[in-house]
Amino acid sequence: MSQTSTGSSPDILDSFRLDGRVAIVTGASEGIGRALSLGLAAAGADVVVCSRDKSKLEGLVAEIGALGRRAEAYSIDLSHVDQIEGLREFVRDRFGGLHILVNGAAYTIEALAWDTTEPEWNKSLDTSLKGTFFACTILGQLMRDAGYGKIINLSSTFARSTIPTRSVYSAIKAAISHLTESLAVEWGPEGIRVNSLAPTAVRTPSRAEYLAKFEDDVVKRIPLGRIAETDDLLAAAVYLASPASDFVTGHTLFVDGGFVANG
Numbered sequence: 001m002s003q004t005s006t007g008s009s010p011d012i013l014d015s016f017r018l019d020g021r022v023a024i025v026t027g028a029s030e031g032i033g034r035a036l037s038l039g040l041a042a043a044g045a046d047v048v049v050c051s052r053d054k055s056k057l058e059g060l061v062a063e064i065g066a067l068g069r070r071a072e073a074y075s076i077d078l079s080h081v082d083q084i085e086g087l088r089e090f091v092r093d094r095f096g097g098l099h100i101l102v103n104g105a106a107y108t109i110e111a112l113a114w115d116t117t118e119p120e121w122n123k124s125l126d127t128s129l130k131g132t133f134f135a136c137t138i139l140g141q142l143m144r145d146a147g148y149g150k151i152i153n154l155s156s157t158f159a160r161s162t163i164p165t166r167s168v169y170s171a172i173k174a175a176i177s178h179l180t181e182s183l184a185v186e187w188g189p190e191g192i193r194v195n196s197l198a199p200t201a202v203r204t205p206s207r208a209e210y211l212a213k214f215e216d217d218v219v220k221r222i223p224l225g226r227i228a229e230t231d232d233l234l235a236a237a238v239y240l241a242s243p244a245s246d247f248v249t250g251h252t253l254f255v256d257g258g259f260v261a262n263g
């Protein structure tokens with residue numbers, strides 16, 4: 001696998017290809033994770049698609065297969081570390097290694113801080129932060145073995161700004177972006193690149209209710225004048241997954257229509 005600069009190669013577009021690469025995408029059953037699974041496959045990767053409910057992944061496996069790539073569905077609750085170890089062994093046995101990990105799974109609390117309960121806090125932290133951390137360390141072992149890997153953590157514009165009802169979510173996303181920097185520093189010498197992808201509001205099933213109420217307000221804060229569609233994230237994800245970004249690590253890439261720049 002390429003680990004070096006693509007330099008002034010006339011084949012610059014080839015450096016975005018993912019042929020021969022194996023990817024894991026968590027949170028693949030819907031929304032962003034689903035779209036990114038298809039995007040990575042379209043760029044050439046074989047993809048292990050993960051969520052708790054395997055039945056929700058069957059259609060996606062078929063769609064990836066229709067693109068000529070190999071796909072496997074894997075049922076996992078990321079809040080259980082032993083299940084992440086099971087996924088590592090599954091991928092080692094079936095694919096022999098791992099090049100790309102997209103940590104997309106999350107559980108989002110939408111509640112005022114006063115109203116947030118301990119069970120909701122635990123569920124959110126366990127899924128979104130603990131799950132991401134141990135996915136990185138446990139699945140990253142396959143990358144360490146090969147001396148090369150690309151990790152993409154789903155952060156958010158809420159890593160840098162916030163609104164009422166998103167205190168826990170914003171804290172988690174700020175932590176994800178900073179965790180990304182920490183792992184990039186530790187793992188750079190081992191060839192593992194760790195970056196975050198940070199969208200503004202994206203039209204996904206879990207955000208349907210929120211956007212039905214607040215889409216107009218959100219759009220007013222976005223200089224490019226609309227919220228994101230999942231397809232807006234594909235090129236950025238392929239870039240971060242591919243050799244084209246081999247000298248990029250510890251970065252949070254905002255795909256946000258200018259939301260963060262707007263303060």
Ligand SMILES: NC(=O)c1ccc[n+]([C@@H]2O[C@H](COP(=O)([O-])OP(=O)(O)OC[C@H]3O[C@@H](n4cnc5c(N)ncnc54)[C@H](OP(=O)(O)O)[C@@H]3O)[C@@H](O)[C@H]2O)c1
Pocket residue numbers: 026027028029030031032033050051052053054056076077078079103104105106107108127154155156157198199200201202203204205206207
């Ligand atoms: N949508 C947005 O506006 C937006 C904006 C910025 C950032 N993001 C981030 O982008 C990512 C994807 O967002 P999204 O809106 O598409 O989806 P989401 O609602 O945040 O996540 C849903 C996905 O996570 C999986 N999941 C939930 N709990 C899990 C667990 N314990 N173990 C394993 N999988 C679990 C779900 O599958 P199962 O139910 O089958 O397990 C589903 O595939 C998240 O990290 C989110 O915070 C989203």
